[in-house]
Amino acid sequence: MARYGRFGSPTSRAFEQAIATLEGGHASIVYPSGLAACTHALLSVARPGDHLLVTDSVYGPVRSFASGVLRRLGMEVEFYDPLIGGRIQRLLRPNTRIVYVESPGSITFEMQDIPAIALEAHRAGAIVIMDNTWATPLYFKPFRHGIDISIQSATKYIVGHSDALLGVATANRDTWDLLRQGAHDFGQTAGPDDLFLALRGLRSMDVRLQQHQQTAIKVADWLRAHPAVRGELHPALPGDPGHAIWRRDYSGASGLFGVVLEPLPAGKLRRFFDRLKLFRIGLSWGGFESLVLPVDPPPRLVPQPQFGTVIRMHVGLEGADDLIADLGVALDGIKS
Numbered sequence: 001m002a003r004y005g006r007f008g009s010p011t012s013r014a015f016e017q018a019i020a021t022l023e024g025g026h027a028s029i030v031y032p033s034g035l036a037a038c039t040h041a042l043l044s045v046a047r048p049g050d051h052l053l054v055t056d057s058v059y060g061p062v063r064s065f066a067s068g069v070l071r072r073l074g075m076e077v078e079f080y081d082p083l084i085g086g087r088i089q090r091l092l093r094p095n096t097r098i099v100y101v102e103s104p105g106s107i108t109f110e111m112q113d114i115p116a117i118a119l120e121a122h123r124a125g126a127i128v129i130m131d132n133t134w135a136t137p138l139y140f141k142p143f144r145h146g147i148d149i150s151i152q153s154a155t156k157y158i159v160g161h162s163d164a165l166l167g168v169a170t171a172n173r174d175t176w177d178l179l180r181q182g183a184h185d186f187g188q189t190a191g192p193d194d195l196f197l198a199l200r201g202l203r204s205m206d207v208r209l210q211q212h213q214q215t216a217i218k219v220a221d222w223l224r225a226h227p228a229v230r231g232e233l234h235p236a237l238p239g240d241p242g243h244a245i246w247r248r249d250y251s252g253a254s255g256l257f258g259v260v261l262e263p264l265p266a267g268k269l270r271r272f273f274d275r276l277k278l279f280r281i282g283l284s285w286g287g288f289e290s291l292v293l294p295v296d297p298p299p300r301l302v303p304q305p306q307f308g309t310v311i312r313m314h315v316g317l318e319g320a321d322d323l324i325a326d327l328g329v330a331l332d333g334i335k336s
Contacts, residue, residue, distance in 0.1 A: 022137035025170035034153020037167030044182025048074030050097035057105025086116035111242025118146025139252035156286025160201035212255030216315035233258030255315040285314035
């Protein structure tokens with residue numbers, strides 16, 4: 001029997017089934033981008049009059065959507081300290097519908113105590129939604145830790161080659177009907193070419209992530225000793241505030257982390273980027289190439305220590321020694 005393609009195709013169903021299996025959820029559905037997966041997962045569940053708790057370290061476009069669109073639709077959005085853990089119980093209300101988590105957090109890389117947050121949220125009858133893009137389904141199994149809906153920006157590590165935009169959300173059995181109906185009501189779908197590229201990426205994601213992790217740790221260890229570096233934001237490094245949670249709940253780390261340099265005036269910051277040859281400037285990440293981006297942490301509920309200039313770094317698949325040499329030239333230029 002012929003079916004209308006907006007409700008799925010053999011290609012989309014193959015990808016959705018693969019992601020649901022990897023994440024350990026009931027079923028998955030695709031979206032044209034990672035942000036679309038985030039926003040439409042929220043819209044599928046939230047209703048006017050609901051109270052939503054969103055981590056203060058959330059991905060910037062999701063923060064803007066929650067503050068703007070969701071509030072205009074009659075929902076009350078409250079941002080909370082990502083390090084709150086089980087103390088989130090104090091913020092839960094009878095009308096709290098969603099608790100949104102992202103671990104580690106965008107830009108500042110805080111690790112959240114997901115099991116503790118999910119336990120309190122479920123006691124209050126709330127649904128827990130997570131952005132799991134950093135760890136991927138390989139390094140964090142969301143449904144073992146109390147998540148109801150897990151989101152992936154498949155644009156990143158799943159596609160893996162920076163040549164397609166795609167999002168996917170996976171639900172447990174209790175929330176699946178809401179997620180699927182919301183995607184269908186809003187006409188959310190993805191093109192066959194992008195889905196093909198994502199299926200291609202899944203075949204190599206395991207070995208790619210191992211290399212991303214190994215090289216990123218080596219680069220981060222080298223950065224620690226450079227006089228221009230004041231700190232690093234990487235939960236897989238011993239000494240990071242979130243390292244204990246990472247060791248407890250995660251089986252690996254990706255290539256994305258933050259580097260805090262000494263405070264740099266615009267001229268020196270420009271000199272740093274100009275001297276880089278292997279690292280490119282790029283907003284997205286998750287592909288084979290190494291990227292750097294200057295970032296300004298957003299205003300936060302709990303003031304964050306201002307160490308200096310923050311650089312978000314994605315370590316790709318180039319040789320570790322080559323990347324270290326490239327960074328060495330650029331960082332030495334700051335000190336000269």
